[in-house]
Amino acid sequence: MNFPRATVTEIHDKLEGTPLGSLFDLFSDFSIHYVWEKRWFFIALAVGAAMVLGPLPEGLTEEGMIVLAMSVMATIMFITAPIPLPGVALLIVLGQIFLLGIDSSTVAKTLWNDSVLFILGSLMLAVAVVKQKLDRRIAWLIVRITGTKTTRVCFGISAVSGLLASFIGEHTVAAMMLPVGITLVTLTSDDPRKVRSLAAVLLFSIAYGASVAGIGTPSGGARNAIMIGYWREFFYDPSNPETFKYIIDYVRWMTFAYPMFLIQLPFVTLILFFTFKPEYRDLSRAVVKLRHQVESEGAMNRADWVSVFLFFLVLLGWIFVSDDVGMGTIAVLGATAFLVAGLVKWEDINSGVNWGVVLLYGAAISLGIEMKDTGAAKWVAESFLSMLAPLGADEGFGLWAAVSVLTTAVTNTMSNGAAVAVLGPVVLNMADVAGESPVIIGFITAVSSAFAYLTVVGTPACTIVYASGYLKTTDFLAVGWKMALTSTVIMLLSAWLYWPLLGV
Amino acid sequence: MADAVTDPTEIAEIRKSRFRILVCVDGSEESYRGLRYAARLGAGEDADIILLYVRPTDQGLRTGGLQVRVARENMLNWGLELPGITYLKKGRDMLIETEEQAALWDQQSAHTDVDGDPLGDNKIEYRNESGKSIVLKLKTASSVAGGILDQYDLGPYNLIILGSTEGQGSFVKSFWDPAVAEKVAVHAPCSVCISRDLETGHGKLLCTDGSERALDMVAKASDLAKRDGSKVSVMSVAIDDESQSDAQSSVDQATALLQSRGIIPSDAFIKTGNPVEEIIKAGADYSFIVLGDTGKTGLKRFFMGSVAFKVMEYARNSVMVIR
Known part of the structure; x- marks a missing residue:
């Protein structure tokens, strides 16, 4: 905070004692903290104004420039969050109406589509599933299969977290399994210092198990739904049968991405044990106590069975009918079913879902579509490609790696859904311009957005396990880069060797 | 508690007469070291110690829209x-162990709901017969x-003690996310350690x-020295050779002033050079560097033009800014 000090205090000293001086003091005392707190908001506005008022680059329309400026401003605000993020969403809506002169009903229509409905429905479903308290039984099931050795328990936890998360989303699983991890830790030892590494291994098994699985199916995360929405929006043309391959259905997504998750799973446990070396090799003490806790709950009652039944019904719905009625519809249907069956209270759903996020994704997707319609996305894509060309990364494997690195960088600074919403239009246009398959590039973006292992805020699962208070931010750095490296290598290998076999 | 005082103005009046220390605990070793010092400083019957842990509220977006409260x-x-x-x-165990047996403390808890968090604000107050209290918040x-600054508004404190956050100092970092300690030190209306x-x-x-302000600081610091019984040294920095006599005076x-208050300084010296560098260099041998706030308000304090804040930012050991 060095730069303006001299000049500002100089002005202050010159005006000292005059009425203007006291006005200046009043103004500065009142507003400087506000301006400082919101500095990124004003920086974003200044950047946006400079872009719009500056000379128009070749190949970009005026509308395109406005949309591009809005995207840049929104990205700055997504990362730095100077105002509440749903506020950014509202600004995007207002910007489209006032700056681009689009009719407000038209803007409102672009805010809702199946992807947004899916985000809404799956969040409600997530709360409903967590509230069923099936976690103890799942935990017991895991240790019954794996035995009591720490390595095996951890692998079991990541495998089960992963399998569940691949269908119902990583945040659900992290919230559900977090107490399981902590209970195993606290039952092993009361002194947190004695079980620091054990806590890290168990909690990261949940978080990373769920994170690597989020890519597995379209319902694994908002980013997948957003990417599917973009493909349909950008490339699908009902009158042209050639473009039907851009409709990626549930099963097709799984054939692309599920094997990657299964390959990554053993690496999670390996990397964690390699990094943290837990204090206890055997958890039998904790497991025995856990059994007592589960037995005290008694057998599964009718409500438990109904919730398991509904859960599987939703899974089957996604796999078999979501292509006809939409993934969002199934998610909303599932949430409604839990409400109708009386298994979850609306109050719980209402307080457990951050509704602003739904609005935020809606606005981000709406802006993304505007990016494409005004040609701004294409212009950015071309500029990027000409920048990458000297590095030999404007096509093929080089481009894939560049897209992956770009996405990983962006996703570590903001939520991964927002990263895909912002980057999607640009990278899909890059694929188009470079003559690459938009499907492969799209998959690389959606999958790489899950590689935010480095920071606490990167993936929902990481944020939730961090909220337990058992992990340090440095733990994420220590293990995260190994995870990111492994995942990137596995993904690039599948893009190179496996995906072409699927005919894209 | 039957004889609890409930009238807010009365509470404020009582609090004014007491020496109140707010210790911010975040689970780190450093914050417990600060607490140990607070225990020593607040050993007297007229001192209260308030332990504070601030948990940031949940941010739904980070968790993909599912509130952390569901997990909590x-x-x-x-x-x-x-x-x-x-x-x-x-923290409580450390305090009560170092003072008296837990049985002597009367316990009372209070709860305030906070929107969007399953626990809200919670407070447990321990009070002994002579009215000394320890509060966990x-x-x-x-x-x-x-949160720390809000807590100040709830009851005036004489001193806020907090552990430093790692890795501060660089401009980019502080522009991005001013360290908590720095922010509290800038805004808090009371002394900060x-x-x-x-x-x-x-x-x-x-x-x-x-x-005058520096002398005021010396007076206050002598009060603190009486409480914790530590040794005190005095220094002043002359910018160049000519002003050495000013520094000496x-x-x-x-x-x-210290002698008039019954404290014999163990050392008194002057240095010549850049005040910030000299203070940091000389201060390294002591437990604390104690500085007066330069009394700049608003704008000036905000841009942290003072020596005090620079020392606070770059010193390697503990710094106390007296207000």
């Missing part, structure tokens, strides 16, 4: 403790620094520039 409620269902509670309890706020590798027993170094003035 699930943890509570399992009978697990949320973070913060353990830290505060550890678990607070929820949108940011840690904001930032503990950094705190090792008590090496005494305090009071830095004076001869101004500042030191003499401060020494005289």
Whole structure:
């Protein structure tokens, strides 16, 4: 905070004692903290104004420039969050109406589509599933299969977290399994210092198990739904049968991405044990106590069975009918079913879902579509490609790696859904311009957005396990880069060797 | 408690007469070192110690739209403790162990709901017969620094002690995310002590520039020295050789003031050079560097033009800014 000090205090000293001086003091005392707190908001506005008022680059329309400026401003605000993020969403809506002169009903229509409905429905479903308290039984099931050795328990936890998360989303699983991890830790030892590494291994098994699985199916995360929405929006043309391959259905997504998750799973446990070396090799003490806790709950009652039944019904719905009625519809249907069956209270759903996020994704997707319609996305894509060309990364494997690195960088600074919403239009246009398959590039973006292992805020699962208070931010750095490296290598290998076999 | 005073103005009146220390605990070793010092400083019957843990409120976007409270409620269902509670309890055990047997303390708890958090604000107050109290406070706020400053508004404090956050100092970092300690030190209306590798027993170094405020600081610091019984040294920095006599007279003035208050400084010296560098260099041998706030308000304080804040930012050991 060095730069303006001299000049500002100089002005202050010159005006000292005059009425203007006291006005200046009043103004500065009142507003400087506000301006400082919101500095990124004003920086974003200044950047946006400079872009719009500056000379128009070749190949970009005026509308395109406005949309591009809005995207840049929104990205700055997504990362730095100077105002509440749903506020950014509202600004995007207002910007489209006032700056681009689009009719407000038209803007409102672009805010809702199946992807947004899916985000809404799956969040409600997530709360409903967590509230069923099936976690103890799942935990017991895991240790019954794996035995009591720490390595095996951890692998079991990541495998089960992963399998569940691949269908119902990583945040659900992290919230559900977090107490399981902590209970195993606290039952092993009361002194947190004695079980620091054990806590890290168990909690990261949940978080990373769920994170690597989020890519597995379209319902694994908002980013997948957003990417599917973009493909349909950008490339699908009902009158042209050639473009039907851009409709990626549930099963097709799984054939692309599920094997990657299964390959990554053993690496999670390996990397964690390699990094943290837990204090206890055997958890039998904790497991025995856990059994007592589960037995005290008694057998599964009718409500438990109904919730398991509904859960599987939703899974089957996604796999078999979501292509006809939409993934969002199934998610909303599932949430409604839990409400109708009386298994979850609306109050719980209402307080457990951050509704602003739904609005935020809606606005981000709406802006993304505007990016494409005004040609701004294409212009950015071309500029990027000409920048990458000297590095030999404007096509093929080089481009894939560049897209992956770009996405990983962006996703570590903001939520991964927002990263895909912002980057999607640009990278899909890059694929188009470079003559690459938009499907492969799209998959690389959606999958790489899950590689935010480095920071606490990167993936929902990481944020939730961090909220337990058992992990340090440095733990994420220590293990995260190994995870990111492994995942990137596995993904690039599948893009190179496996995906072409699927005919894209 | 039957004889609890409930009238807010009366409470404020009572609090004014007491020496109140707010210790911010975050579970780190450093914050407990600060607490140990607070225990020593607040050993007298007229001192209260308030332990504070601030938990940032949940941010739904980070978790993909699912509120962290869903996970936290699930943890509570399992009978697990949320973070913060353990830290505060550890702090309490340290305090009560070093003073008296726990049986002598009367316990009372209070709770305030906070929107969007399953636990809200919680407070446990321990009070002994002579009216001395220890308070454990678990607070929820949108940011840690904001929470600490809000807590100040709830009851005036004489001193805020907090552990320094790692890796501060660089401009980019502080522009991006001003460290909590720095933010609190800038905004807090009372004295702030930032503990950094705190090792008590090496005494305090009071830095004076001869101004009225500096003398005020010396007076207050002498009160603190009486409480914790530590040694006190005085220094002043002359910018060049010519002003050495001014610096010497500042030191003499401060020494005289200390002596009049019954404290014999163990050392008094002057240095020549850049004040910030010299203070940091000389201060390294002491437990604390004690500085007066330059009294700049608003804008000036905001841009942190003063020596005090620069020392606070770059010193390697603990710094106390007296207000």
